[in-house]
Amino acid sequence: MQSKAKFYFTIATTSGVPIYRQIIDQVKTLIATGKIEPENFLPSVRQVAAELEINPMTVSKAYSILEREGILESVRGKGMRINQSTEAKEDLQEREKAILPLLREVVVRTSQLSLNPKRVIEMIESLWKEKNDE
Amino acid sequence: MIKKVKHALWLHLYDPVFTILFGLFIFVSVGGRIFADVAFKFIPRKFYIMAGDDICTLLIVLGLWFPFVLGVHIKRQFANHRASLLPGYRSSHMFASFLFFVAFLSFGSLVTVGFQAQYDFFPGTIFWGVYVSFWLMTILVVCLGYLSITSLLYVAYIVGILVLANNQGLVSFLSSSLTINVFIAMLTGLLVLLLGWRLLKLKEDHAEYPYLISWPQKDLIQNQLRAREVPSLLISRLKEFFHIKKGTAAIPPYSGRNNLWTRARHWDHMELAELKALGIVVLLILPLYILYLKNFGATNNFFNKTYTNFLLFSVAPVLIVITANYNKMSYWGFDLLKPILRHNFIGEHGVSLMINLVLDWAVLGFLFAVLPKLVLDVTVLRTLHFWTYLLLTLSFAFCFLAWISVMGRIVNPKAIIGHGLFFSFMTTSQFMHASTMPTVPIMLFNSFVYFACGVVLTRVAYRRWCDAEF
Amino acid sequence: MNNLALNIKNISKSFGTKTILDQLSLSVPKGSVFGLLGKNGAGKTTLIKCALGLMKPQSGEITVLSDNPWIFREATKEKLGYVPQTERLYPWLTVRQLIHYTASFYSHWNEDLVNGLITDWELNPEDRVGLLSEGQAQKLSIILALGHEPELLVFDEPVASLDPAARRQFLKTILQIVSDKKVTVFFSTHITSDLERVADRVAVLKNGKIDFCGELDDLKDAVKRLRIPKIDQLPDRMTINGLIYCEEEPDGLIIAVRDFREEMKRHIENTWNVTVEVEDLNLEEIFLELNR
Numbered sequence: 001m002q003s004k005a006k007f008y009f010t011i012a013t014t015s016g017v018p019i020y021r022q023i024i025d026q027v028k029t030l031i032a033t034g035k036i037e038p039e040n041f042l043p044s045v046r047q048v049a050a051e052l053e054i055n056p057m058t059v060s061k062a063y064s065i066l067e068r069e070g071i072l073e074s075v076r077g078k079g080m081r082i083n084q085s086t087e088a089k090e091d092l093q094e095r096e097k098a099i100l101p102l103l104r105e106v107v108v109r110t111s112q113l114s115l116n117p118k119r120v121i122e123m124i125e126s127l128w129k130e131k132n133d134e
Numbered sequence: 135m136i137k138k139v140k141h142a143l144w145l146h147l148y149d150p151v152f153t154i155l156f157g158l159f160i161f162v163s164v165g166g167r168i169f170a171d172v173a174f175k176f177i178p179r180k181f182y183i184m185a186g187d188d189i190c191t192l193l194i195v196l197g198l199w200f201p202f203v204l205g206v207h208i209k210r211q212f213a214n215h216r217a218s219l220l221p222g223y224r225s226s227h228m229f230a231s232f233l234f235f236v237a238f239l240s241f242g243s244l245v246t247v248g249f250q251a252q253y254d255f256f257p258g259t260i261f262w263g264v265y266v267s268f269w270l271m272t273i274l275v276v277c278l279g280y281l282s283i284t285s286l287l288y289v290a291y292i293v294g295i296l297v298l299a300n301n302q303g304l305v306s307f308l309s310s311s312l313t314i315n316v317f318i319a320m321l322t323g324l325l326v327l328l329l330g331w332r333l334l335k336l337k338e339d340h341a342e343y344p345y346l347i348s349w350p351q352k353d354l355i356q357n358q359l360r361a362r363e364v365p366s367l368l369i370s371r372l373k374e375f376f377h378i379k380k381g382t383a384a385i386p387p388y389s390g391r392n393n394l395w396t397r398a399r400h401w402d403h404m405e406l407a408e409l410k411a412l413g414i415v416v417l418l419i420l421p422l423y424i425l426y427l428k429n430f431g432a433t434n435n436f437f438n439k440t441y442t443n444f445l446l447f448s449v450a451p452v453l454i455v456i457t458a459n460y461n462k463m464s465y466w467g468f469d470l471l472k473p474i475l476r477h478n479f480i481g482e483h484g485v486s487l488m489i490n491l492v493l494d495w496a497v498l499g500f501l502f503a504v505l506p507k508l509v510l511d512v513t514v515l516r517t518l519h520f521w522t523y524l525l526l527t528l529s530f531a532f533c534f535l536a537w538i539s540v541m542g543r544i545v546n547p548k549a550i551i552g553h554g555l556f557f558s559f560m561t562t563s564q565f566m567h568a569s570t571m572p573t574v575p576i577m578l579f580n581s582f583v584y585f586a587c588g589v590v591l592t593r594v595a596y597r598r599w600c601d602a603e604f
Numbered sequence: 605m606n607n608l609a610l611n612i613k614n615i616s617k618s619f620g621t622k623t624i625l626d627q628l629s630l631s632v633p634k635g636s637v638f639g640l641l642g643k644n645g646a647g648k649t650t651l652i653k654c655a656l657g658l659m660k661p662q663s664g665e666i667t668v669l670s671d672n673p674w675i676f677r678e679a680t681k682e683k684l685g686y687v688p689q690t691e692r693l694y695p696w697l698t699v700r701q702l703i704h705y706t707a708s709f710y711s712h713w714n715e716d717l718v719n720g721l722i723t724d725w726e727l728n729p730e731d732r733v734g735l736l737s738e739g740q741a742q743k744l745s746i747i748l749a750l751g752h753e754p755e756l757l758v759f760d761e762p763v764a765s766l767d768p769a770a771r772r773q774f775l776k777t778i779l780q781i782v783s784d785k786k787v788t789v790f791f792s793t794h795i796t797s798d799l800e801r802v803a804d805r806v807a808v809l810k811n812g813k814i815d816f817c818g819e820l821d822d823l824k825d826a827v828k829r830l831r832i833p834k835i836d837q838l839p840d841r842m843t844i845n846g847l848i849y850c851e852e853e854p855d856g857l858i859i860a861v862r863d864f865r866e867e868m869k870r871h872i873e874n875t876w877n878v879t880v881e882v883e884d885l886n887l888e889e890i891f892l893e894l895n896r
Contacts, residue, residue: 013800016884018821046783053776055637056783057804061821141708149696214692218658220709221681338658 005048008035019054023062027071031082042072042080138222142230145211152203156234159196162189163241197242204234212333213343224334232330390474397478398485416501423501427509446502447527451494452535455487480599484539484592491535492528499524522577529584536591540598606670609634609756609788610655615664616812617650624650625661626812632790632805634755637782639799639820640792641891642809648792649689651809652760656686669756682710685749689760691741695734699744702733703751710752718751725773738765746774750781757781759791763798771795775802796887806887808894815894816862820887827890828864829883830872832857844872848893860893 009026011019030036042048045063049056063080066072072080110120147153166189211217211227336343388400470479503524507514514520610632617625624647632638642648653659655666657673666673671680693702699722707713722729725743727736736744742765749757757778763771779802781787793799799806800820807817816823827848833856844850846863861868869880885893 014797014886014888016824016886016889018824019800020821049779049783053772053779053801055779055802055804057636058821137708141705144701145694145697145705148701149694210692210694215653215656215658215686215688218676219656219681219684219686220706221678222709226709337660338653339660 005043005051008043009048009052011052011054013054019058020062020065023048023059024066027062027066031071036082038082038084040082041075041078042082044079135222135226138226139229142211142227143233145227146204146207146230146234149203149207152207155196155200155203156237159193159200159238160241162192162196163244165189166193167244193242197238200238204231204238207231208333212336218337228330228334388472388474390478394482394485395489398482398489401483401486402490416497424505424509427506447495447499447524448530449534451491451498451531452538454494455490455535456538459487459490477596477600480596484596484599487535487539488532491531495528495531499527518574519577522574522581526577526581526584529581529588533584533588533591536588536595539595540591607634608632608667609636609669610790611667612651612655613665615654615661615666617647617654617659617661623812625654628664628809628813630807630814630817632788634788635782635786636805637778637789637803638791639803639806640790640809641794641796641799641806641887642792643895644794646809647812648809649760652758652790652792656684656758682712682752683755685752685754685757687742687745687749687757687759687762689764691745693733693741693744695732697733698729699727699731699733699736700729702744703729703748706748707751713752717753718747721747721750721777725770739767739770742766743770743774750777753781755787757787757789757791759789759793761793762791763793763795771798778802796891800887808891810895823890824884824887826864827860827862827885827893829885829889829893830857830859830861830864830869831881831883832859832872832878833881844868849896860896862894 008030009023011022013019015022017025027036027042031038036042042063043051045056045059048054048059063072067074067080071083073083075081106120106124107117110117147156169189208231211231212224217223217227388397390397392400466479466483470476474482503520504515507520608631610630612628612630614627614629615625616623616627628651630651640648640651650659654661655668655673657668657676660674668676669680669683671677676684697705703718703722707715707718725747727740727743727747731740733741733744742762746759746762749759763774766774775798778789782789782802789802803820805818806820806823808815834854844859844861845868846861848860848862850860851858864882869882872878872880
């Protein structure tokens with residue numbers, strides 16, 4: 001059963017980030033957070049465009065790029081399916097680079113909130129434990 | 135194609151004013167013809183002549199309004215983007231308008247053709263001359279889009295018609311020779327073709343486009359400004375030529391402490407372009423005009439017989455005032471926000487309209503009543519009858535303006551035309567018979583009645599406008 | 605040429621001494637939703653009118669749907685829909701009469717579509733056109749242009765008088781049309797948020813020329829604001845390609861560039877030993893930057 005596109009994506013049309021990039025990022029986030037499992041289908045281009053009221057070509061562009069990156073797979077007659085082997089595709093270095101901005105932000109916020117860095121690391125580790133237990 | 139023409143025809147007919155005028159015109163022409171042929175035998179001659187005169191006047195009035203409205207329609211249809219972008223638009227609309235034009239001419243001819251031979255007391259020849267001039271004028275109306283240069287050419291139009299219609303010499307001359315008739319017919323045909331060709335190719339770039347944007351339209355202003363460049367240019371050139379001092383550009387400031395007269399004049403500074411243009415043209419033509427009167431005035435009924443051109447002296451000034459001020463009315467909503475009390479505002483505008491009315495009336499009266507008599511027959515100027523008559527026209531004009539002001543909350547030019555028509559009919563019926571000029575006491579009484587009605591209507595209008603929404 | 609709905613080559617248009625369009629070129633591929641941006645008086649309306657054959661440029665060549673707009677063939681007109689900035693409608697007709705009148709000119713007219721739109725957009729068919737409010741008149745103009753399901757839709761500020769809800773409805777209708785068929789939509793608007801939602805290509809009109817023409821995403825990727833905080837000593841001079849402007853603040857430099865690339869950021873950081881923060885700009889800000 002196809003879920004509603006609005007459930008998956010939140011698009012800010014007036015953001016500086018192009019819409020297609022927002023969709024790509026959000027698909028990746030959805031996969032990473034487990035909201036969509038591999039082997040499931042994303043809503044169709046037309047459905048996403050109609051519900052979010054954006055140009056279908058933009059959605060199609062995002063899906064094509066994701067397909068090229070190997071994250072999605074086009075299945076004839078059914079739409080875009082999440083690929084199994086998403087993680088292994090990218091180079092380790094690239095992946096570490098991808099998370100760096102987020103980590104930097106954590107560092108900045110830690111200092112802004114005057115928190116103890118060691119304590120923050122403890123918090124991250126306990127979050128990891130939670131995720132692994134799921 | 136037929137479907138498109140059908141829809142183009144209906145486009146005209148859905149407009150009630152157009153349909154009423156057209157229907158009336160057909161009815162009067164057909165009815166008039168039947169009357170002329172049949173009633174001849176049954177009715178005493180005197181009444182026959184009177185009725186005949188009535189029908190003629192009716193047809194002339196209708197013949198004035200109908201081409202006017204048709205012209206407005208034609209302009210509306212061609213001066214927009216649809217003409218260029220809808221498939222088959224221009225040809226179908228051209229054809230539909232052409233059909234109406236032909237119908238106008240055919241039904242008009244119904245009364246005129248064939249009359250000359252039989253009934254010599256029916257002014258058939260006059261009709262022939264009048265209608266030819268109508269055709270030419272209609273084409274000019276549409277060509278020049280005079281609605282943008284309102285009073286100037288409008289007055290010329292009406293005056294031209296009336297002068298031509300009453301110039302026995304000219305009309306006989308026109309109707310006598312076959313060559314002349316053929317020439318006029320061919321000239322008309324040529325002008326129609328030229329107009330048609332031009333309309334088929336009309337685009338926004340063309341010089342006459344801004345003139346053809348007909349009123350009232352919401353975005354009129356930009357095109358009107360473009361259209362007004364020509365007369366303003368003319369005026370400034372003329373001013374230079376005559377070394378007329380450049381008027382101070384600054385408009386004297388409005389002050390609530392001035393008297394009503396000064397305050398009312400303040401509003402006029404915005405819209406005097408047309409009147410100025412009219413004034414300068416009149417001054418230029420004056421010597422020619424006097425010459426014409428001296429040499430040919432005697433044979434022209436209009437100037438010679440009487441000064442009884444009621445429409446010209448009573449209705450025309452009102453129409454000039456209204457059309458010249460019509461554009462101003464779209465700004466009233468803004469102007470009300472200025473630090474002026476509402477009833478003062480309305481009062482001042484009312485006074486300003488009255489002042490303009492009297493001015494226009496005086497100019498027309500001078501040009502077409504006083505001046506001809508001055509040249510041709512000075513004794514008339516010493517009769518009480520003459521001046522009472524003029525007084526009558528003024529009081530009627532005043533009453534008519536007040537009536538329109540009351541009706542004018544429907545700020546719709548078509549309604550104004552309709553009312554004008556109604557009023558013209560009502561009143562010309564009193565004055566059509568040159569042989570039965572009313573006496574001085576009757577005219578004085580009528581003047582008084584009109585004036586009193588005018589005062590009452592003015593109060594009503596004043597109160598209505600004070601409560602009006604903009 | 606056949607994959608271009610609209611192809612404008614080097615057109616120039618002046619009114620008297622004022623030059624509005626100066627050797628302007630623009631191409632609109634079929635099937636795109638194309639937005640034209642420009643300041644007031646930049647010449648957007650003039651450009652559109654020239655493209656539709658309502659005005660004639662003094663030089664240059666225009667091809668619309670493989671036809672010459674000055675002398676459009678009837679067949680081409682059937683595939684064209686135009687909503688002007690200010691519409692002159694016939695005030696004495698009712699909405700229904702006006703629709704039937706317009707429909708009579710086209711060999712194809714989708715009655716259901718039109719009726720649906722009238723209901724959705726809350727127009728009363730029996731209202732006199734002359735008495736409609738500006739917003740209603742604008743909606744009616746749009747409906748009249750959509751009824752014959754044209755291949756090329758040209759809008760000149762179509763939503764200027766519509767409230768946000770009506771604008772959304774309009775955009776929704778446009779998207780529906782675009783997704784179902786191979787329809788090209790070309791519109792000029794001030795409302796950048798609408799363009800961001802539906803347009804895939806934009807062009808910016810400035811000083812009579814096209815300043816940028818291409819995909820909206822590319823524009824968003826190319827025009828960026830860079831912040832260089834004043835942590836260390838800043839060099840006296842910097843050379844940056846595609847600079848729009850540079851402003852010196854007490855806390856650092858703010859630079860707007862129009863041809864941003866990732867290498868540029870690294871290049872600046874390495875060459876002058878500074879840190880560069882890249883700010884993404886939305887279309888409104890891009891428009892403001894390009895029009896400085």
